[in-house]
Amino acid sequence: MPSISDLFVSLEYGPAPENAGVAETWLDAHARRFGHFIDGARDAAEDAETFEVYRPSTGEVIARVAQGDDDVVDRAVAAARAALPEWEALGAAGRADLLYALSRGIQRRARLFATLESLDNGKPIRESRDLDVPLVARHFYHHAGWAQLRDQTHPGRQGVGVVGQIIPWNFPLLMLAWKVAPALAAGSTVVLKPAEYTPLTALLFAELCEEVGLPPGVFNLVNGDGRTGAAIVAHDDVDKIAFTGSTEVGRELRRVTAGSGKRLSLELGGKSPFVVFEDADLDAVVEGVVDAIWFNQGQVCCAGSRILVQEGVEDRLLEKLRARMETLRVGDPLDKAVDLGAIVDRVQLERIESMVAGGAREGATVWTPSSTMPDTGWFHPPTICTDVDPGSPLWTEEIFGPVVVMRSFRTPSEAVELANDTRYGLAASIWTENLNVALDIAPQVKAGTVWVNCTNLFDAASGFGGYRESGFGREGGEEGFEEYLARPNHGTDQPFGPERDARPAEETPDAASAGAADSAGGGLDRTVKLYVGGRQSRPDAEYLLRVRSLDGDPIGEVPRGTRKDIRNAVEAARKAQGGWASRTAHNRAQILYYLAENLSQRESEIADRLARWSGDGDASRAEVAAARRTLFTYAAWADKWDGRVHATPFRNVTLAMREPIGVAGLFAPRAAPFLGLAATLAPLLALGNTVVAVPSSVNPLPAADWIQLFETSDIPAGVVNIVTGVRDDLAPTLADHDDVDALWCFGTREEGAEIERRSTGNLKRTWCALGAGRDWLGVHSDAEEFLREATQIKNIWVPYGA
Ligand code: NAD
Numbered sequence: 141m142p143s144i145s146d147l148f149v150s151l152e153y154g155p156a157p158e159n160a161g162v163a164e165t166w167l168d169a170h171a172r173r174f175g176h177f178i179d180g181a182r183d184a185a186e187d188a189e190t191f192e193v194y195r196p197s198t199g200e201v202i203a204r205v206a207q208g209d210d211d212v213v214d215r216a217v218a219a220a221r222a223a224l225p226e227w228e229a230l231g232a233a234g235r236a237d238l239l240y241a242l243s244r245g246i247q248r249r250a251r252l253f254a255t256l257e258s259l260d261n262g263k264p265i266r267e268s269r270d271l272d273v274p275l276v277a278r279h280f281y282h283h284a285g286w287a288q289l290r291d292q293t294h295p296g297r298q299g300v301g302v303v304g305q306i307i308p309w310n311f312p313l314l315m316l317a318w319k320v321a322p323a324l325a326a327g328s329t330v331v332l333k334p335a336e337y338t339p340l341t342a343l344l345f346a347e348l349c350e351e352v353g354l355p356p357g358v359f360n361l362v363n364g365d366g367r368t369g370a371a372i373v374a375h376d377d378v379d380k381i382a383f384t385g386s387t388e389v390g391r392e393l394r395r396v397t398a399g400s401g402k403r404l405s406l407e408l409g410g411k412s413p414f415v416v417f418e419d420a421d422l423d424a425v426v427e428g429v430v431d432a433i434w435f436n437q438g439q440v441c442c443a444g445s446r447i448l449v450q451e452g453v454e455d456r457l458l459e460k461l462r463a464r465m466e467t468l469r470v471g472d473p474l475d476k477a478v479d480l481g482a483i484v485d486r487v488q489l490e491r492i493e494s495m496v497a498g499g500a501r502e503g504a505t506v507w508t509p510s511s512t513m514p515d516t517g518w519f520h521p522p523t524i525c526t527d528v529d530p531g532s533p534l535w536t537e538e539i540f541g542p543v544v545v546m547r548s549f550r551t552p553s554e555a556v557e558l559a560n561d562t563r564y565g566l567a568a569s570i571w572t573e574n575l576n577v578a579l580d581i582a583p584q585v586k587a588g589t590v591w592v593n594c595t596n597l598f599d600a601a602s603g604f605g606g607y608r609e610s611g612f613g614r615e616g617g618e619e620g621f622e623e624y625l626a627r628p629n630h631g632t633d634q635p636f637g638p639e640r641d642a643r644p645a646e647e648t649p650d651a652a653s654a655g656a657a658d659s660a661g662g663g664l665d666r667t668v669k670l671y672v673g674g675r676q677s678r679p680d681a682e683y684l685l686r687v688r689s690l691d692g693d694p695i696g697e698v699p700r701g702t703r704k705d706i707r708n709a710v711e712a713a714r715k716a717q718g719g720w721a722s723r724t725a726h727n728r729a730q731i732l733y734y735l736a737e738n739l740s741q742r743e744s745e746i747a748d749r750l751a752r753w754s755g756d757g758d759a760s761r762a763e764v765a766a767a768r769r770t771l772f773t774y775a776a777w778a779d780k781w782d783g784r785v786h787a788t789p790f791r792n793v794t795l796a797m798r799e800p801i802g803v804a805g806l807f808a809p810r811a812a813p814f815l816g817l818a819a820t821l822a823p824l825l826a827l828g829n830t831v832v833a834v835p836s837s838v839n840p841l842p843a844a845d846w847i848q849l850f851e852t853s854d855i856p857a858g859v860v861n862i863v864t865g866v867r868d869d870l871a872p873t874l875a876d877h878d879d880v881d882a883l884w885c886f887g888t889r890e891e892g893a894e895i896e897r898r899s900t901g902n903l904k905r906t907w908c909a910l911g912a913g914r915d916w917l918g919v920h921s922d923a924e925e926f927l928r929e930a931t932q933i934k935n936i937w938v939p940y941g942a
Contacts, residue, residue: 156476158265163255175206177346179219180356196262196482197517205339208364213371216360220302220329223357228327236288241352243280258473260340262482265474276317282600283321286621297625299327301379304372308385309335310439318615326624329358336365337484391900399893405613409538410566413559414444417572418452425571426464432595434522438542442567447546448558454548465509465522482517489518492541499534556584565607569595582936590936599788602935612905642838645685668698668844673712674857680704689753696841701865703873709861713803713830716858721800721828725779732775735853736768746845753839766917767818774822781927792939798931800828802881805874807834809886812916814842823926832861840864878902
């Protein structure tokens with residue numbers, strides 16, 4: 141028997157098991173067999189095909205759950221659709237009351253929720269009890285607030301409609317809360333599918349919905365595997381899909397929903413950097429690593445799974461980490477004294493083991509502590525890998541297990557380069573005692589969340605979501621709430637008024653050379669060149685398109701740009717991107733104001749030219765004047781579309797920064813050929829994006845005026861690039877291009893579908909706005925929609941206080 145003083149030295153302690161009884165009793169009360177929850181009623185699962193649900197810490201089957209098929213999904217969607225009017229009619233305060241009741245209900249049943257979660261998922265009870273469940277309650281509280289305020293904060297906006305939500309197994313209840321709370325708060329109704337490994341807490345939540353009196357059909361739960369998820373995604377009567385899961389499935393969802401008009405948000409995987417500078421408090425760093433990669437056995441989308449450490453402290457950090465790892469306890473998730481629980485399923489465990497073994501074969505040094513592992517169930521020891529080949533999947537791929545890889549860097553710029561050397565962009569953690577360094581690095585890291593001297597902090601008031609292949613859309617905060625509100629429908633992009641008869645520019649019969657284009661002869665009064673990298677240039681192939689007036693007379697020619705022209709333009713835009721984004725908003729505004737000033741001096745001349753096409757002098761003058769006002773509008777917005785500081789309940793500031801998306805491709809509207817280009821370019825430019833723009837396909841000639849204006853303004857080379865041509869030629873190259881971060885297409889449904897389908901490579905953010913119902917002449921009234929689409933939000937968490 142050790143003495144008390146021995147214990148103070150060894151810090152030995154025994155097990156502290158939580159009683160599983162409360163969860164076992166609940167399971168027994170349901171005979172351990174569950175169906176779905178549709179239209180306020182629980183389906184008996186008696187005749188249904190079922191799948192088994194396991195307890196990962198023992199490997200035993202603890203329940204059977206029905207596999208939803210197409211009919212079940214149909215019923216659930218129909219119930220959600222039918223519930224919408226009543227849910228909206230209930231009013232803001234009525235919905236808020238119910239969300240509040242849900243949060244109170246979760247708190248009342250916190251112990252059952254936490255125990256059931258740990259039983260089902262294998263996560264330590266300490267985490268489900270102290271983190272998952274409290275955050276779930278917090279989410280419903282926070283969104284009870286959004287429900288209450290919707291009509292004041294977002295006047296005129298209603299819920300997006302029926303939302304299909306598909307969630308993963310790593311935070312089963314928390315992911316449910318992240319999805320369901322904002323949807324209900326906005327006035328939408330839900331069909332949710334939990335992950336097949338972990339459906340139990342969602343079933344308990346469905347009971348709570350009954351208990352608090354949520355109107356039938358507002359929340360529907362359909363169980364099943366990927367096939368059930370696919371049926372929800374494909375369903376014609378679903379207005380939005382919200383998905384959290386792997387990048388692979390996210391990509392498939394982007395492809396399947398392309399052109400359907402369904403809104404889509406994707407919260408996908410990550411390989412997040414954990415950057416340690418020499419001056420960091422290494423003891424705090426060690427605890428940070430514990431939270432970053434051994435929290436929830438590393439099955440965390442934003443796990444700090446790549447440690448980048450500055451050379452001078454690499455050995456010391458490794459030594460300290462190994463010492464700390466020796467003290468981590470792996471064991472029964474219901475033991476309150478355990479640090480790491482079980483891996484969710486045998487399949488996942490085998491996947492982790494095979495990735496580690498693969499890395500070891502490639503020469504990585506794999507280190508695990510000497511502590512013993514449980515004999516039964518699916519456990520993996522905390523693991524640190526060094527000497528990992530940067531090309532190895534162990535370094536590049538998401539492992540989704542308690543395995544961290546580590547390598548060193550020398551300078552801050554090398555740290556940024558390594559941090560961004562990944563296709564993902566979900567989160568990052570930066571450790572340094574020098575706030576200047578932290579706040580210099582944070583904006584440079586491409587990630588939706590950056591934690592300074594902390595990690596894995598979450599809150600309902602702060603948005604969470606990815607850059608790049610970690611997906612798009614946010615959950616939490618105003619930005620997450622907005623995802624569930626309907627947007628105005630602007631109809632399809634058909635030219636309006638007399639423009640309805642406009643013919644797309646067509647190839648000239650004699651495939652004229654670009655040389656001919658220089659001499660604006662033959663009755664043609666206008667020729668355009670491409671504009672790439674700040675210079676007017678000839679197209680790669682010397683084909684021209686002839687532009688006709690609305691009366692059918694030929695009035696000019698433009699080059700028919702090629703794939704190569706697009707690639708050159710993207711390269712120029714990428715080169716200019718960093719410099720443009722890092723200019724001050726004031727400076728970008730000045731440049732747009734100056735452009736508008738230059739335009740004002742040439743308005744009548746430009747309007748006359750435009751009138752040759754449209755035959756309508758008044759309309760042309762109005763269009764050019766509106767273009768000037770549009771430039772002023774977005775110049776005005778440049779330094780006002782700023783971020784905010786979220787009120788998260790920690791001792792820190794959470795800075796929500798609006799950042800440009802990067803290099804944007806743009807298919808300008810057909811209608812209003814002069815104004816349309818300005819109205820879509822200006823918001824992108826004002827907020828720091830660089831652009832490859834394809835002008836109106838019916839009249840690309842005004843691009844020539846814009847190019848002249850750009851040349852006489854202070855817009856740096858490469859910030860705007862213009863390639864004229866046939867959309868069908870150019871769209872695939874822009875949509876396929878992995879160095880294009882966003883793509884806006886004001887076009888037809890078919891064009892939008894093609895772009896969305898092709899954007900899956902790097903999961904670029906697309907905005908296929910079907911646009912001519914839009915009032916281009918007064919476009920600045922819906923400026924917010926453009927500003928939102930032109931930016932993405934990064935949340936930077938900075939702790940303060942001792
Ligand atoms: P997964 O993509 O295999 O499954 C996620 C969900 O999608 C499950 O419910 C599954 O049944 C369903 N699904 C599978 N195929 C489908 C299809 N074709 N159509 C529709 N639904 C389908 O992912 P997983 O293994 O359950 O979860 C782990 C992944 O989730 C990791 O990549 C992790 O990074 C990610 N994740 C991301 C976040 C985030 O917020 N970004 C949060 C948690 C987890």
